[in-house]
Amino acid sequence: MAAKLSNLQPQKKAILIALCVSVVLMLAKFAAYFITHSNAILTDAAESIVNVLASSFAFYSIYLATLPKDENHPYGHGKVEFFSAFIEGVLIAIAGVIIILKSGYDLIYPRPIVQLFEGASIIGVTGVVNLIVGYYLINTGKNHKSITLEADGRHLLTDAITSGGLVVGIILIKLTEIFWLDSVISILLGLYILFSGYKLTRRSVGGLMDESNVDLVENIIDILQKNRKDPWIDVHNLRAQQYGADLHIDCHITLPYYFDLNRVHQEISEIDKTINGNADRKTELFIHTDPCLPACCNYCHMKECPVRQEDFRAEIKWTIENATKNLKHFDQ
Known part of the structure; x- marks a missing residue:
């Protein structure tokens, strides 16, 4: 547990930095708006409010994600990160709608704009800061498999891009x-x-909604294919769920029907070690074993099988097409 908490400290540090920076930049952008009375600058300032709210919720969600499993949350608390990203996305969308409505009103009823270059300078600096912090959050999120940090980082990159476009627009307004x-x-x-x-x-x-992550599933299947052992006759009904940084996989493995429980346990443990030794995140597996049938013999690698009824003809390569179906491979 101590190792897990230590591993999550960089996430807390990153989101705390983002929160503090967001507050400072929000104040700077509103100062630029009061100087210029520019709707475009108000657009950027309004989005900064979202940045602060989103970073605050993200910090709390990362705290929850560090909590251990309990009776009410047997899979841990990692899914709160998806909820955090959902809240952030909704807040961003609401800010976009408000900005469009306010700007549409002022397009019909315009008001004077002043000191545009001063405002553009402030917005330009905030854009550069957001760009740096955004990339920092994205890299930290990828390294620690945190969708919350990635979401907050991409939000800040969006803010940096809008700030860049805003500076160009302000200069254009001033010149024309x-x-x-x-x-x-x-x-x-x-x-x-x-x-x-x-x-x-x-x-x-x-x-x-536990939507299938195709890249994630393909990676797990590729690991199994590259490290497959002779007794692992086929793998099917493979599914993956992500809970924060942790991954949960359940699948069916076909083994020779004459294996006793000790040998079955040994093979399942080997599969667990194979995935956790090669995957880029902690993975919990739930494996159901199926006994082989005579129809499996033609693609079974067991060299000294005492019950073989048909010669080995060819290996069936495990792919996302056959490993995710709930069928032994001879049925597909």
């Missing part, structure tokens, strides 16, 4: 003196923010 461009740019950035919120929400809902 076409002030209605302020609201148009704000609406475009609002649409981009809305789309970013949708993508993040879609990914989190997929995780909450």
Whole structure:
């Protein structure tokens, strides 16, 4: 348990840094808005409120993810990270809608804009800071398999991109003196923010609904294929669920029917060691064993099988197509 908590300290540190930076940048952006009265800058400032709320919830969700399994949560608390990402995506989308409505109103009823270069300078600095912190969060999230950190990092990258576009737009407004461009740019950035919120929400809902992660399943099947042993006749009905940084896999393995319980336990333990020794995250396995049938003989590798009824003809390579079906391979 101590090792697990120690492993999660970088996640807490990263999200705490993001939270503190978000508060400072939010204040800077609102200062830029009060200086300029620019809707486009208000767009960026409003999104910063979302950054602060999202980082606060992300910090709490990472704390929950560190809690050990208990009677009410036998799989641990890792799925709270998907919920955290969902909340962040919804907040981003709401900010996008509000920005579009406010900018649409001001496009019809414009107001004076002043000191644009000063405002652009502040927004430019905040964009660079968000870019640095965003990449830091994404890298930390990938290293520690935290969807919460990745989501918060991608949110900050979105913020950095909108800040960059905003600076370009402000300079364009100043040079052309076409002030209605302020609201148009704000609406475009609002649409981009809305789309970013949708993508993040879609990914989190997929995780909450245990949507199949094809890349993850293919990786596990590839590990089994490369390290397969003769007694492992076939693997089928393989499914994977992600709970935060942990992975849970259940599958069926066909073994020779004459193996006793000790030998079956030995083979299952070997499969567990194979996956946990090669996968890039902690994996818990639930393996159901099936006895072989005479129809398995033609693809069974057992060299000195006392009950073989048919010669070995060819190996059936394990792929996502056959390993995920609930059928022995001769039935497929």
